Amino acid sequence: MLCASSAFAAVLLAAQGSPSATALFRDRNLEAAVREGVHAKRGTDQPLTAEDVKGLSEIAAKGRGIRDLAGLEHCAALASLDLSGNEVSDLTPLAGLKNLQALFLARNRVRDLKPLAGLSGLQYLDLSDNDISDLSPLGGLTRLNTLSLANNKISEAGALSGLTRLWSLYLGGNELSTLGALKDLRQLSTLSLSRNRIADLSPLSGLSELKFLFLENNRIEDLGVLVAMARKDGEKEKRFAPYWRIYLSGNPLKEGARKSQMADLKAMGATVSFDSESKRE
Numbered sequence: 001m002l003c004a005s006s007a008f009a010a011v012l013l014a015a016q017g018s019p020s021a022t023a024l025f026r027d028r029n030l031e032a033a034v035r036e037g038v039h040a041k042r043g044t045d046q047p048l049t050a051e052d053v054k055g056l057s058e059i060a061a062k063g064r065g066i067r068d069l070a071g072l073e074h075c076a077a078l079a080s081l082d083l084s085g086n087e088v089s090d091l092t093p094l095a096g097l098k099n100l101q102a103l104f105l106a107r108n109r110v111r112d113l114k115p116l117a118g119l120s121g122l123q124y125l126d127l128s129d130n131d132i133s134d135l136s137p138l139g140g141l142t143r144l145n146t147l148s149l150a151n152n153k154i155s156e157a158g159a160l161s162g163l164t165r166l167w168s169l170y171l172g173g174n175e176l177s178t179l180g181a182l183k184d185l186r187q188l189s190t191l192s193l194s195r196n197r198i199a200d201l202s203p204l205s206g207l208s209e210l211k212f213l214f215l216e217n218n219r220i221e222d223l224g225v226l227v228a229m230a231r232k233d234g235e236k237e238k239r240f241a242p243y244w245r246i247y248l249s250g251n252p253l254k255e256g257a258r259k260s261q262m263a264d265l266k267a268m269g270a271t272v273s274f275d276s277e278s279k280r281e
Contacts, residue, residue, distance in 0.1 A: 059075065069092075079099055103126070114137045135157060138160065158181045178198075242269030
């Protein structure tokens with residue numbers, strides 16, 4: 001009789017299934033974060049179903065120790081997803097989330113961006129502090145207005161050349177030496193290029209909407225391009241120079257740049273920050 005009872009219990013457990021075998025989300029930390037948005041099952045141990053999550057518009061799962069995103073493919077209505085500060089490397093479950101407008105993936109372990117290639121509705125994308133070198137999957141995300149790629153391993157930014165709606169672009173802490181890919185991004189208001197290998201600023205000459213330009217710790221010796229931009233702007237009714245903030249600390253500026261060119265920029269209203277003693281990284 002005892003054996004029969006034990007056998008029955010085993011069958012019952014098998015029918016219920018272990019969480020790892022039957023759960024919609026393999027990662028318990030992700031499941032816990034998603035459950036917070038499912039009001040009917042919040043605070044319970046009832047299994048989440050695809051029906052429960054299909055209408056979720058937002059998931060906030062920052063710093064939860066999440067590794068596996070399996071199950072998120074069922075969250076088809078997601079507009080905003082925050083996975084910052086986790087341990088995610090595989091983005092495949094996100095590939096079909098066509099309604100996503102804001103995606104936060106900073107401080108993870110991401111290398112491969114191919115699953116994001118079809119998310120054409122994205123407007124805000126944060127991929128800072130990852131292990132990314134290939135930006136080609138981002139080339140079709142033409143609705144982006146804010147893109148952060150700081151602190152990765154990017155040496156070539158050609159894929160960004162068609163993202164003409166961008167108004168904020170963060171590329172600090174990479175391996176860029178040329179800026180040609182940015183020359184047509186004429187709506188940029190904030191551009192961060194600190195801690196790269198940049199010497200030539202000429203591709204920026206047409207970016208007349210700039211308000212904040214971060215260039216610290218590069219290889220810039222001459223500011224002639226910036227002076228010409230400010231001077232040209234002063235000839236038009238629409239002026240950006242009086243609102244321009246330029247950050248140049250940690251560059252090997254020549255004497256003429258440090259004295260006359262910087263003075264010219266300031267005379268036209270720009271605010272210039274430069275510390276010749278700043279430690280280069």
